[in-house]
Amino acid sequence: MLIEKRLHKGIQDGSVTVMFRRWKRRQVTAGNTYRTAAGRIVVDEVTEVSPSRIRLADARAAGYASTAEAVADLRGTPGDPVFLLRLHPADGEDPRTELANSAALSSSDVEEITRRLERLDRDGPWTNETLAVIEKRPAVRAGDLAAELGRETAPFKLDVRKLKNLGLTLSLVVGYRLSPRGEAYLRLR
Template structure:
């Protein structure tokens, strides 16, 4: 399930978020863990809710400016309306911070993707996206890859939590930025010269 950027930002900030959806059967179950661009999250309570029981605080936690905007997003009457509570997973490292062992695990996964493709595409893609968000067309031009192959490769980076997409195109997630920082060489030590 796609989550709005406002929800991901809220989760990345360590706060709970709410998701409202009309489902025949809930897509989330309490205790379920999910990988997102905001880091691993956990599903809390999942319950049916009536639109008239919602508050402005619910709208804000769901990434809406007003309660009316939240209610309008539900669309016409349909399947049962559910509210799911999402929160950062217990013990998870906040998005944008990578433990050394997590960075090492990502390096191994990226190396494996590069070997399977017979070319070093992972770091080049991350470097290109670190400059600015880019559309699929711009990335295809810059990397010389065909769009379908590029889409598959970006999906692999997204599955690792390194890339996300929005209206501007693809960009590095907070964890992608943190990983790029671990890949940069350390500056040379400074020496103090006495006169």
């Protein structure tokens, strides 16, 4: 979920507890945790609202001075529904961090990672070459790595996110590097 940079601090400190989104269809589910640029957030409630029925208290909880300001900032097609999201910052660290730092892999861990990578490769192999290029060229822009592999940048970044979800890579300010788990996996497979 994309969150405007101006809201990051407020979400992190808990002063922003509402967001409004205009979507063709609901994009989040109440009770789920989402990773965002503002950190991990938990969506507590998702309610469809009419822009004309947005309350001042909710507009202020979303970081706006008025309901008019909140409505004016809605993006998307005017005919699409507007959703009010109540949220709070997630407690604790991102579980991917703990996973990425777990370098003590058993043979069953290696087999499970291999099985999951094979599933990701079902529509064409990419996982091994992506891990290899990140290992060889840490902290290199995603666009440069993608070009080296003859790929478009956006799908490449999406694929690296899948590897990160398995705890195999870490995102840096610029580019990526293998996590301790990723390094151990490549050494043991």
